[in-house]
Amino acid sequence: MKNRYTAALLFLLLSVTEAKRFRRCEVAEIMKKAQLEKYGGVSLADWVCLAYYESKFNSRAVGGPNPDKGRNYGIFQINSRWWCSRRRSKPDFGCKMYCRALVDDDITDDIECVKIIASNSNRMNAWASWKRHCKGKNLSRWTRNCKV
Ligand SMILES: *[C@@H]1O[C@H](CO)[C@@H](O)[C@H](O)[C@H]1NC(C)=O
């Protein structure tokens, strides 16, 4: 019994340290400050919606592996196949960043990376969850009551 209790407590502590869940308006306000709505030809609400469906606003989320062998990092689930480097050597992929910089609790550099992704020819279609859940929908609820 004692061991099970200890294990449960340890699990709880690990869960807490492994997830940093941002609040919806917190995400919207950071994005607004970084002028993300000027990228991808979409609104700020589209970006908030995208981040929700990619990661539930968990900046430490790691997804995949994908069929292309990449993994997806952080609040925007950025793919290491094209955009960030998992290796120790100089980061040379699209965003010129290490993937580990995409799973910390500072999302401002992640935003700079998605600006580059959204400027690419596929634009927002790089994110399947945006196409499925956000594209062309009424997204007013994503920025409702936020200071943006
Ligand atoms: C979007 O939904 C909100 C309520 O959720 C509504 O007030 C608004 O008029 C809708 N906008 C459009 C363009 O339908």
Ligand SMILES: [Ca+2]
């Ligand atoms: Ca970051």
